[in-house]
Amino acid sequence: MSPTRVRLPFLDRAEAGALLAEALRETNPEDPVVLALPRGGVAVAAPVADLLGAPLDVLVTRKIGFPGQPELGVGAIAEGGEPVFDTRMLGRLHMGPEDLETVVRRERRELARRVRVYRGERPLPDLAGRTVIVVDDGLATGGTARAALRAVRALQGGRGRVTLAVPVAAADTAEDMRDEADEVVVLATPGGFRAVGQWYELFDQLTDADVLALLAAPPPGG
Known part of the structure; x- marks a missing residue:
């Protein structure tokens, strides 16, 4: 998916996640599961999982x-x-x-x-045959995202699709990721990219407690 027109900087990860969720809904993913890269990616992924009605978990890198x-x-x-x-x-x-x-x-x-x-002793959900949406708060060099995407491929055993979804990315990195994922959804690839945090007004570092609270939050209406 080509970058869409959005206002930068994003207010925070929650706003970026809500906008990303709308873009992902247009792709109509089949049987999706959302895997966030902690810590910052979890705050972006929570509204994505909510809107898609998909389970949310972390993929640790x-x-x-x-x-x-x-x-x-x-x-x-x-x-x-x-x-x-x-x-x-x-x-x-x-x-x-x-x-x-x-x-x-x-x-x-x-x-x-x-x-x-x-996760304690709880394993990752079964990813075979599903659309796995890997979410982070942005892509600079893409090293952790690449490792995550390849791990998902291995866990799927060749069955299923992989989507990488981020609010903002360095343009070259986003293009490189198209060799790793079936689909790359990115809202903005601005010039002058130095770091992910420059594209957010609020970019506080999340704690483990923040991550656990987001993972434990019930879905809307739940």
Whole structure:
């Protein structure tokens, strides 16, 4: 879906999610399930799930950072999937995936811990044969989204569709994601993209408690 005309910046994630939900409803997804990338993606995904009448859950991801400089992302991993590396970045750093084994093991442990926090012992819903809508609050480099989409593909076992839905994205990243998803729904791809937060008036960091409250909220009329 081509970007639609929206007013930027969005007020907050809830407003962005409501607008995204309207765009997704036009795609008429079949048997949808909404998977949000925590933490910020959950606040966007909640109104999407409400409008579509779809179950909402999280798909936990972790960035794989450069050793000694963890804020520099060189890959990502999502539950149910394998690490996905930025091969161009690794090439510039003269590194290979084997140089990141210690970091990957650490991020796997943290990923498992966060899964327990958000879902306890409850597994992900069965995704086979369903339209899985992966939602985040925006796309900058797309590393975590790519890992999430590949994990969903693996969990589906080749049965079902995958949609990536975000309110705002860097144009090149949104285009790259079309190789990973059956459909990419993005409301805006503005120029001068530096960070997701610049396109929101309110962009507070969510806590685990915020995520759990959104996941526990009953559907409208429920």
